[in-house]
Every structure is written in structure tokens, then in C-alpha cells.
Amino acid sequence: MTLHIATDRKANLAGSAWMIAAMAVFAVEDALIKAASVALPIGEVLVVFGLGGAFVFAALALVNREPLYSADVVSRPMCIRVVFEIVGRLFYVLALSLIPLSAATVILQATPLVVVAGAALVFGEKVGWRRWTAIFVGLAGVVIIIQPGTEGFSVLSLLAVMGMIGFAGRDLASRAAPAGLGTAILGLYGFLSIVVAGGLYAAWQGVPFVMPDGETSLLLLGAILAGVAAYSCLMKAMRTGEVSAVTPFRYTRLLFGIALGIMLFGERLSFAMVVGSMLIVVSGLFILWRGRQVRAEI
Numbered sequence: 001m002t003l004h005i006a007t008d009r010k011a012n013l014a015g016s017a018w019m020i021a022a023m024a025v026f027a028v029e030d031a032l033i034k035a036a037s038v039a040l041p042i043g044e045v046l047v048v049f050g051l052g053g054a055f056v057f058a059a060l061a062l063v064n065r066e067p068l069y070s071a072d073v074v075s076r077p078m079c080i081r082v083v084f085e086i087v088g089r090l091f092y093v094l095a096l097s098l099i100p101l102s103a104a105t106v107i108l109q110a111t112p113l114v115v116v117a118g119a120a121l122v123f124g125e126k127v128g129w130r131r132w133t134a135i136f137v138g139l140a141g142v143v144i145i146i147q148p149g150t151e152g153f154s155v156l157s158l159l160a161v162m163g164m165i166g167f168a169g170r171d172l173a174s175r176a177a178p179a180g181l182g183t184a185i186l187g188l189y190g191f192l193s194i195v196v197a198g199g200l201y202a203a204w205q206g207v208p209f210v211m212p213d214g215e216t217s218l219l220l221l222g223a224i225l226a227g228v229a230a231y232s233c234l235m236k237a238m239r240t241g242e243v244s245a246v247t248p249f250r251y252t253r254l255l256f257g258i259a260l261g262i263m264l265f266g267e268r269l270s271f272a273m274v275v276g277s278m279l280i281v282v283s284g285l286f287i288l289w290r291g292r293q294v295r296a297e298i
Contacts, residue, residue, distance in 0.1 A: 088166025
């Protein structure tokens with residue numbers, strides 16, 4: 001019994017470390033994309049980033065002898081997942097390029113709240129009044145950060161909200177995706193969705209692509225490698241230890257995003273952002289804790 005508990009603790013510790021690593025590298029990816037978008041059209045950034053990530057995951061799939069295409073790829077859940085991936089990636093990258101990195105990162109942390117609400121509404125999962133209250137408190141934190149109706153309100157912050165909703169929809173669709181699709185295939189089509197998002201935005205914007213200079217090319221290469229590494233660390237984290245023990249460390253992305261925003265882009269935290277961030281994180285952690293309690297009671 002003691003050995004089993006020690007093993008669980010070791011697995012949880014390892015999974016938590018993988019999760020923290022994933023969130024740190026995701027924050028680096030965001031910072032590199034934000035820096036690259038200064039010199040290149042946003043549509044081009046998305047297309048290059050998507051192609052690079054898709055190439056890496058396609059290579060991984062071939063190494064693992066997974067077919068790049070199957071009937072499961074065009075199943076209804078996967079089609080829905082692709083649509084939400086396009087929405088999430090497009091609007092979040094727009095947010096990264098137009099608003100502070102710290103603000104976009106903080107708003108993104110509300111994604112788990114929307115996922116829980118969506119699971120109740122779409123999949124009929126039981127969510128009691130305590131977790132619904134936490135969801136509304138966390139969303140109130142988003143409203144506090146955005147500050148609608150005040151001088152500090154910027155309509156551009158709604159881009160991050162749209163990105164967050166897109167990612168929540170993607171996560172919900174992933175739950176219904178065929179179990180036979182591996183991580184590499186999900187990653188491949190996730191990055192191909194980014195290519196589509198970039199192409200659509202480039203066509204709408206009407207801005208021609210430009211040849212990136214050496215520095216910008218390195219930024220894009222770094223973003224691609226960071227994106228693949230972060231995704232891989234995330235998958236490793238979710239498969240090591242207990243989900244309830246590992247998932248709370250997703251919120252470390254908020255700390256990394258804020259730190260990079262301050263250090264690299266000279267951003268400053270407002271009182272509203274601090275209060276809103278606290279509400280989002282506390283609500284998310286409560287929902288995770290309460291969900292674990294409910295499962296233990298069943």
C-alpha cells in the first residue's frame with residue numbers, strides 16, 4: 001500500500017513537472033509569435049507557423065507508422081474541432097499581436113471554465129450549483145479585466161475572448177473525437193487548421209506576404225519548435241499521474257505569460273488585471289477540486 005502511494009506521488013510529481021514545462025514553453029511560443037507579427041502580416045505568421053508544426057507532426061506520425069489520413073479524420077467531431085481550432089488560433093494570434101501578452105494570456109486562462117460549462121450544456125455532464133457559481137465568478141474576472149463601459153476598455157481585448165471560446169470549443173470537440181486518432185494526428189490537423197486560418201485572414205486582409213529577414217525567420221522557427229515541444233509536454237503531462245493532480249498547474253502559464261510580457265515588452269499590470277486574474281485562477285482551481293470531490297462521492 002505504501003509503495004503504491006509513493007508510486008502515485010512520484011507519477012503526480014512527474015506529471016506536474018511536464019505540465020509546468022508545457023505552460024512555460026507555450027508562453028515562449030506566444031512571445032515569439034507576438035514578436036514575429038511586428039515584422040510580418042498576421043496571415044503569413046499563421047501560415048508559416050501552421051506549416052512548420054504540421055510538417056513536424058506528420059513526420060512523427062510516419063515514424064510511428066500512423067496513417068496520415070483515415071475516415072476518422074473527417075468524422076463530425078473532427079470537423080467541428082477544426083472549425084473551433086481555426087477560430088481559436090486566428091483570434092488568439094490577433095490578440096497577441098494587438099494587445100499586451102499578459103492580458104491575452106490571462107483571458108485565455110478562462111478556457112477551462114467555459115469547457116466545464118460546455119460539457120454540462122452539450123454532453124449533459126452534471127455540474128452542481130457550486131461549480132456553476134465558480135464559473136460565473138471566473139467569467140466575472142474576465143469582465144473585470146476587459147472593463148467594458150470604462151475608459152480602460154479596448155474592443156481589441158474581445159479578440160482574446162473569441163480566441164478563448166474557440167479553444168474551449170476545440171477541447172470539447174476533442175472529447176468526442178475518435179479514440180483511434182493519436183496525438184501526432186491530432187497535432188497534424190490542429191496545425192493544418194492554423195494554415196487555413198492564416199490563409200483566410202490573408203485573403204480578407206489583402207496584404208501580400210513578404211520575405212522574412214534572418215531575425216524574423218529565427219523567431220518563426222523558434223515559435224514552431226516551441227509549439228511542438230509544448231504540445232508534446234502537455235500530452236506527456238496528461239498521461240502521467242492523476243489528471244486532477246496535474247491539471248491545476250495549467251495556471252502557471254499565466255505567471256510565465258505575465259513575466260515575459262513585463263520583461264520583453266515592458267508591459268504593466270493594472271489593478272483590474274490582478275483582481276480578474278485571481279478570480280479566474282481561484283474559480284478554476286475550485287472547479288477542479290469540486291469535480292474531484294463529486295467523483296469521489298459517486
